[in-house]
Amino acid sequence: MQNGSKNPKLECGWALGIGLDRWAMQLFDIPDIRLLWSEDERFIQQFKEGAITKFKKYSDAPACVKDLTMWMDGVNENDMYDLIRSVGGCLVESVKCIDSFKNKSGQESRCYRIMYRHAERSLTN
Numbered sequence: 001m002q003n004g005s006k007n008p009k010l011e012c013g014w015a016l017g018i019g020l021d022r023w024a025m026q027l028f029d030i031p032d033i034r035l036l037w038s039e040d041e042r043f044i045q046q047f048k049e050g051a052i053t054k055f056k057k058y059s060d061a062p063a064c065v066k067d068l069t070m071w072m073d074g075v076n077e078n079d080m081y082d083l084i085r086s087v088g089g090c091l092v093e094s095v096k097c098i099d100s101f102k103n104k105s106g107q108e109s110r111c112y113r114i115m116y117r118h119a120e121r122s123l124t125n
Contacts, residue, residue, distance in 0.1 A: 064123040
């Protein structure tokens with residue numbers, strides 16, 4: 001108050017403001033302001049330019065990542081993704097083919113990285 005040439009004994013003042021980050025939290029139902037600075041793909045991929053999407057909570061539990069390699073003769077890649085997701089159920093967060101190899105006789109081997117994560121607790125091996 002003194003820096004603004006006001007006598008704090010005679011006058012009082014209040015300041016109120018809401019920043020863009022607080023508006024975004026209200027608009028998208030984001031519960032924690034720290035998420036706005038997150039680089040977590042699970043957070044970032046929920047929002048698209050020009051669309052108002054409500055935030056969907058995701059697990060804070062660490063992921064359990066497993067690699068699965070096998071010969072894939074005659075197996076369609078989409079069928080493999082479906083099989084992995086049907087066996088792993090809701091614990092499977094993502095599946096990626098990270099490597100492919102063909103030997104001289106034409107047999108193909110693929111390596112899939114499967115990320116498991118529970119919504120409420122840590123997983124063990």
